[in-house]
Amino acid sequence: MAEMQRVGEVIEASTTDFVAQCYELYQIPPLGSLVKTKDLPVELYGIVCNAATTSLEPGRRPIARGKDETTEEEIYRSSPQLLKLLRSEFGALVVGHKKDAKLYHYLPPQPARIHSFVYLCPPEEVKEFGQSFDFLNLLINTHLPVPTEELVAASLRQMSQAYEDPRAFLVAAGKELAILLSGNLNQLKAILGRIKL
Amino acid sequence: MSERLGIVVSGSLNKGVEVKLDSSAPIEDMAVGRFVTIEGQKRRFFGMITDVSLGVIDQKLTLTPPDVSDPFIAEVLAGTSTFGTLHVSPSLVIGGDVASLLEGPQPVKTVPSHFSVVNLASQRDVELVFGTEDEKRFFIGTPLDMETKVCLDLEELVKRSNGVFGKSGTGKTFLARLLLIGMLQKGTAVNLVFDMHSEYGWESRDERGRKVKALKQLFPSKVAVFTLDEESSRRRRVSTDFVVRLGYDEIEPEDIALLRQTLNLTEASVQAVYQLAREFGDKRWIEATLGLEEGEETRQLLTKLNIHDSTYHNLRRGLETFRRLPFLVPSAPDNTVKRILEYLDRGTNVILEFGRYTDIAAYILVANLLTRRIHAQYREAMEKAIGEDTIPPRQLVITIEEAHRFLNPEVSSQTIFGTIAREMRKYNVTLLVIDQRPSGIDGEVMSQMGTKITCLLDNERDVDSVLAGVINKSEFKSVLSKLESKQQALIFGHAVPVPVVVRTREYGSAESYRDFIPRDETEAGKDIEELWE
Numbered sequence: 001m002a003e004m005q006r007v008g009e010v011i012e013a014s015t016t017d018f019v020a021q022c023y024e025l026y027q028i029p030p031l032g033s034l035v036k037t038k039d040l041p042v043e044l045y046g047i048v049c050n051a052a053t054t055s056l057e058p059g060r061r062p063i064a065r066g067k068d069e070t071t072e073e074e075i076y077r078s079s080p081q082l083l084k085l086l087r088s089e090f091g092a093l094v095v096g097h098k099k100d101a102k103l104y105h106y107l108p109p110q111p112a113r114i115h116s117f118v119y120l121c122p123p124e125e126v127k128e129f130g131q132s133f134d135f136l137n138l139l140i141n142t143h144l145p146v147p148t149e150e151l152v153a154a155s156l157r158q159m160s161q162a163y164e165d166p167r168a169f170l171v172a173a174g175k176e177l178a179i180l181l182s183g184n185l186n187q188l189k190a191i192l193g194r195i196k197l
Numbered sequence: 198m199s200e201r202l203g204i205v206v207s208g209s210l211n212k213g214v215e216v217k218l219d220s221s222a223p224i225e226d227m228a229v230g231r232f233v234t235i236e237g238q239k240r241r242f243f244g245m246i247t248d249v250s251l252g253v254i255d256q257k258l259t260l261t262p263p264d265v266s267d268p269f270i271a272e273v274l275a276g277t278s279t280f281g282t283l284h285v286s287p288s289l290v291i292g293g294d295v296a297s298l299l300e301g302p303q304p305v306k307t308v309p310s311h312f313s314v315v316n317l318a319s320q321r322d323v324e325l326v327f328g329t330e331d332e333k334r335f336f337i338g339t340p341l342d343m344e345t346k347v348c349l350d351l352e353e354l355v356k357r358s359n360g361v362f363g364k365s366g367t368g369k370t371f372l373a374r375l376l377l378i379g380m381l382q383k384g385t386a387v388n389l390v391f392d393m394h395s396e397y398g399w400e401s402r403d404e405r406g407r408k409v410k411a412l413k414q415l416f417p418s419k420v421a422v423f424t425l426d427e428e429s430s431r432r433r434r435v436s437t438d439f440v441v442r443l444g445y446d447e448i449e450p451e452d453i454a455l456l457r458q459t460l461n462l463t464e465a466s467v468q469a470v471y472q473l474a475r476e477f478g479d480k481r482w483i484e485a486t487l488g489l490e491e492g493e494e495t496r497q498l499l500t501k502l503n504i505h506d507s508t509y510h511n512l513r514r515g516l517e518t519f520r521r522l523p524f525l526v527p528s529a530p531d532n533t534v535k536r537i538l539e540y541l542d543r544g545t546n547v548i549l550e551f552g553r554y555t556d557i558a559a560y561i562l563v564a565n566l567l568t569r570r571i572h573a574q575y576r577e578a579m580e581k582a583i584g585e586d587t588i589p590p591r592q593l594v595i596t597i598e599e600a601h602r603f604l605n606p607e608v609s610s611q612t613i614f615g616t617i618a619r620e621m622r623k624y625n626v627t628l629l630v631i632d633q634r635p636s637g638i639d640g641e642v643m644s645q646m647g648t649k650i651t652c653l654l655d656n657e658r659d660v661d662s663v664l665a666g667v668i669n670k671s672e673f674k675s676v677l678s679k680l681e682s683k684q685q686a687l688i689f690g691h692a693v694p695v696p697v698v699v700r701t702r703e704y705g706s707a708e709s710y711r712d713f714i715p716r717d718e719t720e721a722g723k724d725i726e727e728l729w730e
Binding site: 178189 | 220254261263274277278
């Protein structure tokens, strides 16, 4: 298995989700991508469900600095302290866990621990996780600032890239959604419209 | 081959089960009449698709249809939000329980459990149900989209009266010919065919104008052709065995009663016939009546018999028809019935050609007249056989065309055919009825038929009458009305374990003839070989 890419560290955790801060400003994993923590004995899987870049100190808003600069990069170059005063965070929805090398597509017994390292899952692991679509139910039934259909579509798009035949994966996922959302055709249509190739 | 179609989702024993199609099974490939197997938890069921329908998971979908021009959307929705359903009527248990393992397929008494898997029936399953061709089973055709043979149990078939129905031009004659060939080949019965259009004995042409051989050519040693019209037979170069002549003395008042409609006689005329017969005697009455001349004497006689003048004229006009039939003579030189029975006794099948006399009056008269007496003889022989514990006479199958003329509710109680159809097998005589208007046949007679083979019928009343008494009638209705107009038939009844739609076996090519004739029959070798060329 390839070396896993470490993308951040858990700074807030609950049973259903966790928030991680990125080590580098703007190095946020894409919306919908599958990330994991490696706390033993239980590894948690999460789907990136939102992200934000804010000031380090809550009451202190950034100010516009680019009036005399020609490009955006110039701003950061002339004020290098900015990279330390701002931070990027992302939230991940917990969609499963692994215990004793066995994958479960439901919530873990305990939430993630603070300061757990968060990794981006490599394609092999994404494929392993994508063998079951049970996580779709978790995604659909949570209330998030991000519209559900956006999140579901984004996660499926991300996952499909791990497959040799992304279309087959998306069709199978679509069928699962069609059953889950049998009572909500508009939502189904919205998602299908966002995942078609 | 075990192609999965879907799963059972609901149903009942009476109405059949609903099957939700898998998305991988394209609905457009389904066809009514196809066989499926259902893998229940304990038993395997065998049934037929009787309806195909479309379903949606939410009615809203039908109001705002999704954009299926996008193949992705179409593929996702197929089988999930939109799906096909099949209506299957299970008819047999073909495995799983002890009885079906030991004794073969058993009738169903229950339904498969929820979500049992439904597969297309494999060749083996169909063979298990319909058996393979052997000394009593005759290969009649293949199920739709399959190569397996559907075999009729001819021994069972001939024990009851049977019917071949279908609109004109759907292949009734071909089917009947096949059945006759089957009976000849397997030797399960001797046949007497009243061949109205002279197409069973010697070759005739099919709809494409191709010559097709008939029974006498295929089984020269087992078939005798009798003819009413020597000239026509000679012109068609048929080698006939006997020329039939019937005497007036053989016509009985009952025969006239039967011909009432055909001869356009009034009820009073028919009554007059009985009176005249009493006056002149059963043997002489026609000749005597036709011999009556206008005059005082006749008038006195009519007054004596209390026959009205107009009735007499009406009857007279009807009887004149007989004079125009050359095969009717005042007294016959030979006893036709005796001859026919002699042939039948030897196991030779008799085909009676009508030649030019395709007039329905002639047909009814001759068929009824001969059959009544043959039946009487058979009855006698049978009773004797029972009394003396000897071998009963051979099973006899009498083939009649235009059967609704003999078996309509009005006359079926009077004709011998009605009696035969009802009495069934008791006297070893049964009927093979060929008709295009089954609704014209008496319901009681229809219900006594063992096996019905029907080609396409589209008249509602005909369909109803053929299917009268069938369980799940409405389902078979849809199957029957969707038959192709050529070479397809629905068979149901005594000789097949389940109703089946078949593509009829090929008939008319040299190869097909070769298959009909058992090996040891080809002793005439070369001659027949040449015939095929």
